[in-house]
Amino acid sequence: MKRGKNIFIGRKTTTKRVAGLAIAGLSVASTIAIASSILGSNIWSPKSLQVHGSNTVVMHNHVQLEIRVDGTSVVVPANIGISPSLYRDHSLDQFGVMNPPMAPLHTHDSDGLIHIESTVMRDYTLGQFLDISGLKLETAKSVAMTVDGNSVPDYKNHILKDGEKIVLSISS
Numbered sequence: 001m002k003r004g005k006n007i008f009i010g011r012k013t014t015t016k017r018v019a020g021l022a023i024a025g026l027s028v029a030s031t032i033a034i035a036s037s038i039l040g041s042n043i044w045s046p047k048s049l050q051v052h053g054s055n056t057v058v059m060h061n062h063v064q065l066e067i068r069v070d071g072t073s074v075v076v077p078a079n080i081g082i083s084p085s086l087y088r089d090h091s092l093d094q095f096g097v098m099n100p101p102m103a104p105l106h107t108h109d110s111d112g113l114i115h116i117e118s119t120v121m122r123d124y125t126l127g128q129f130l131d132i133s134g135l136k137l138e139t140a141k142s143v144a145m146t147v148d149g150n151s152v153p154d155y156k157n158h159i160l161k162d163g164e165k166i167v168l169s170i171s172s
Helices: 011-039 126-133
Strands: 050-052 055-057 059-069 072-074 113-118 142-147 150-152 165-171
Touching: none
Parallel strands: 059 165
Antiparallel strands: 050 055, 059 072, 059 113, 142 150, 142 165
């Protein structure tokens, strides 16, 4: 059998190329970090693409939620829409990230920040987030909501918008 030309790149050449790509990647990451610190954390348009596992996220917005029960602030739990015990309603799974599995409306921390990470551009409501979390407010005496300081009468059907600050006041 006749030996042909070696089609594989030598180890030194491969190492140089990988090192060059790594340096270029770090440069891009540094630029993004600097831009984020100067311009704020939400500098990307909702259409900027992010890849999570096998899904492409085309919408990544944030809404701040504070919940008060009888006047006392309560913690919005971390991992709503991620942890099985805090992921009750799976009706929106087709729009969420599959790897790792996350609802399109979820939390990562207990700071009340709702992440809207969706594979399609569409509207999501506070009621859908509450359904995902399993929080049922039907037995509450009253539920009032303000968005950026303005009273909103229908908390369930309120469409979540990037950067909003929502206060949900519940009387038990």
